[in-house]
Amino acid sequence: MDTGGAAVLRTGGSGRFVPERVRRAPVALVIGASVVGVLAALPVLYLFVRAFEAGGGELLETLRRPGLLALVLRTAALAGVVAGASVAIAFVLAVLTAATDLPLRRLSSVVSVLPLAVPCYVGASAVVGLSGPGGVFEGMGAVHGFSAAAIVLTLFIFPLAYLPLRASISRVDPRLIDAARSLGESGLGATLRVILAWSWPACVGGGVLVGLYTLGEFGAVTMLRCDTLTAVIYEQYRSSFSRTGAAVSSLLLVVLVLALLGVGGLLRRRGKWSSARGSSRGGVTLRLGAWRWPAFALVMLIGAGPVLLVVLTLLSWLGGSGLGVERTIGGGLWAGAATSASVAIAAGVACVLMTAPAAVLAARYPGRVSGLVERAVSTGFALPGIVVALGLAFFALRATPFAYQTWAMVIAAFVVLFAAQSLMALRASLERSPVRLEEAARTLGRGPVGAFVGVTLPGLAPGIGAAWVLVTLSAMKELPAMLLLSPAGSVSLAELVWSSTREAMFASAAAPGLALIGVSAGLVWLVAMREGLTR
Numbered sequence: 001m002d003t004g005g006a007a008v009l010r011t012g013g014s015g016r017f018v019p020e021r022v023r024r025a026p027v028a029l030v031i032g033a034s035v036v037g038v039l040a041a042l043p044v045l046y047l048f049v050r051a052f053e054a055g056g057g058e059l060l061e062t063l064r065r066p067g068l069l070a071l072v073l074r075t076a077a078l079a080g081v082v083a084g085a086s087v088a089i090a091f092v093l094a095v096l097t098a099a100t101d102l103p104l105r106r107l108s109s110v111v112s113v114l115p116l117a118v119p120c121y122v123g124a125s126a127v128v129g130l131s132g133p134g135g136v137f138e139g140m141g142a143v144h145g146f147s148a149a150a151i152v153l154t155l156f157i158f159p160l161a162y163l164p165l166r167a168s169i170s171r172v173d174p175r176l177i178d179a180a181r182s183l184g185e186s187g188l189g190a191t192l193r194v195i196l197a198w199s200w201p202a203c204v205g206g207g208v209l210v211g212l213y214t215l216g217e218f219g220a221v222t223m224l225r226c227d228t229l230t231a232v233i234y235e236q237y238r239s240s241f242s243r244t245g246a247a248v249s250s251l252l253l254v255v256l257v258l259a260l261l262g263v264g265g266l267l268r269r270r271g272k273w274s275s276a277r278g279s280s281r282g283g284v285t286l287r288l289g290a291w292r293w294p295a296f297a298l299v300m301l302i303g304a305g306p307v308l309l310v311v312l313t314l315l316s317w318l319g320g321s322g323l324g325v326e327r328t329i330g331g332g333l334w335a336g337a338a339t340s341a342s343v344a345i346a347a348g349v350a351c352v353l354m355t356a357p358a359a360v361l362a363a364r365y366p367g368r369v370s371g372l373v374e375r376a377v378s379t380g381f382a383l384p385g386i387v388v389a390l391g392l393a394f395f396a397l398r399a400t401p402f403a404y405q406t407w408a409m410v411i412a413a414f415v416v417l418f419a420a421q422s423l424m425a426l427r428a429s430l431e432r433s434p435v436r437l438e439e440a441a442r443t444l445g446r447g448p449v450g451a452f453v454g455v456t457l458p459g460l461a462p463g464i465g466a467a468w469v470l471v472t473l474s475a476m477k478e479l480p481a482m483l484l485l486s487p488a489g490s491v492s493l494a495e496l497v498w499s500s501t502r503e504a505m506f507a508s509a510a511a512p513g514l515a516l517i518g519v520s521a522g523l524v525w526l527v528a529m530r531e532g533l534t535r
Contacts, residue, residue, distance in 0.1 A: 025365035032357030036423075037373035039354075040380035040416050043391025044254060050394045051247040062248045075215065075228040076256055078150060083161075083211040085154045087203050089302060090161035095195060096295050098170040100286040103296050109166065109533040111303035113159040117521040118310050119477045121219025122513040123156045124149075125497055126313040128223055129506040149226035155306040157213050161206025163531055168202035169195055191286060201268050208264035215256055216384025219479045219494070223501050229253045230386050230480070237390060237484065247394065250387045257382055311517065317510035332491050333511050340476045340492040343407060347414035348472035351422040352464055354415055359426035364435070374423070381420035386480035388416050393484055405487050413481040418474050422467040429463020466526070473523035477516060493519075 051059065062068075096102050097109045131143035172195055196203075218230040229249055236246035288295055358377065362370040380388065392413050396404040403409050479494040486492065491499075493512040500509035 025361055025367070025369070029357050029361055029365070030369055033361040033370065033373050036354045036358055036415065036419055037376035039412065040376045040419060042395060043388045043416060044379070044383065045391075046395040046398075047247050047250050047254070047387070047391045050398075051244060051251055058244055059248065062245050065245070068249075068252075071227060071229060071232060072252055072256070074146065074226075075230075075253070076259075078146065078153075078221075078226070078228060079211040079214040079256070079260065081150045082153045082157070082214045083207040085150070086158035086161045086210040087165075087207045089154070089158045090165050090206055091196075091199070091203065093162055093299055093302065094165035094169050094199070095192075095286075096299055098166045099172065099191075099195060100288050100295070101292065102288065102299070103292055106533070108296060108299045108303075110528050111300060112162050112166075113524055113528055113533065114303050114307050115156045116159045116527070117517055117524045118156050118307055119219070119494070119497075119516050119520060120153055120156050120217055121223060121479060121494070121501075122314075122497055122516055123306065123310050124152050124220035124223040125501040125506070125509050125513060126310040127152055128501055129317065129509075130313060144225040146226050149221050149224045149228075152220055152224065153214055153217060157210055160209045160213060161203075163527070164202040164206045164209075165199055166533075167531065168199040172198050204264050204267045208260060211260045211264075212257060212382055215253060215260065216386065218384075218386050219498050223498070229256070230384060233386050233390060234480070234483070237393070243394070246390060250390050253384055253387055257384070261382070307517075311514070314510040314513045314517075317507045318514070332496055333515075336491045336493045336496045336512055337515060339486075339490055340494070343410055343492070344414075344472045344475035346407070347411045347418070347475040348468040350411050351415050351419055351471040352426070352467050355419050355422040355426060355467070359423055359430055362423070363427050363430035377419045377423050380416040381418070383417070384480075385413075385417055385478055386484070389413050389481040389484040392416070405485060407487065410481060410485045413485055414471070414475045414478065417478065417481065418471045421470045421474065425463050425467035425470060426460070429460050429466075466530070469526055470523070473519055473526070476519045 093108075093112045097105055097112055102108055127143055127148065216230065217228075218234065221228050222231045222234070229252060233246050233249045233253070236249060237243055355377070358370070358373045362374055392409055393404065396409055476492075477494060479498060482492045482495055483498070486495075493516050496512040497509045497516065500506065500512075
């Protein structure tokens, strides 16, 4: 298969070899890369088949179902509110930690991403318990509905917007601020206007990330009794004889995902300096004066406050009911931990192996095929977990019934959901590996595979490790795929938290919740190191 012209290499000014034209990729590599692309596209394609095979009459009847439009609008509104609130919080924290003389900026930067260590459904579990019978806030009444879901989601996923914003703001060119001041702007006003304009693409990108996460959130919204498409999809799949409704609702969720990506693209193009280069002068530093320590306290309150509240709540449940602890440990904690760990580890290995050909194709043989594979993998990452799980479930029931509710199907869902993380890590590592070393090995008589394995592969160990860790830790927190696809009778840590909270057995949710926070903390630390927040 021809993915371009013959390989022609030249030496750039930096001494690196740069391909002048796209090289011809080996057929085996193209086939290997295409496998993960096809798998990533399979869930949505089969949902289309499942939705339309019922016939136009049933499809129209499903679309006319009372309350469907309100459900779609509520889901979109929740994503919009959470995205807007998260970007606002993230912008304030990013300015404070990247563009001011805030005390202990390194600590503040790490604390600002700390809420990612709490899965949203674990945070929702704590909120439900605190406001329920016997909870600290029992007198306030049960906390549930749209507002509760919006607040909980915002508090625990705003770091998704903070990370790109901080990276962008740390590269603001001070000369732009000097130019704004020369036009009569006040000092603080000029700085904030320049920072906002400069970081606009990051604002939009962070908002899109938060919005995508919110559209796909399942555990927290079901615990807080906020009806969204994900909650309804699950109930339709579990309770309905005809599952056309679940397929149609899933496609409506896909439409919302595409609409969000489209709106993000339109807003991003409004950025005035979206293509500007960063500064080499060390960025901007605003003087906070007497507000330094109050600003530091604000960062600690927003970043550490929700995490401490959840952890202390879970610890109080763990120590406050011996029966609950005994039931949790004896009734499934260790089994849940073993299940979550083993499946996640296997998913990490599968992701690395399946995305390795795609990473090599993208880094060494860029072209139309590699672009299609990357887009397919990125689409899988953007899809809500319940949509991926449902699409694979429908496919298995029709094409491979022997694979339905097996660990192989769960791992396949994890590959679709998290392959993009592995692909990005592997590709970045490959692009840092000099092509000239492989070329030198081939001039000495080694074949393409031998040159890659002997010269390039040893240097990819950090990238391979990072890809595996990212996928493994992410898979351990995944809830919808485990609920829909795991074998009957099995249980994971995520399922333990979800089922215990739904049955108001909060003490039984404590230990698995704490275990998931520990797992997520490892993921947060890895992200913090990769983003340079710990240096």
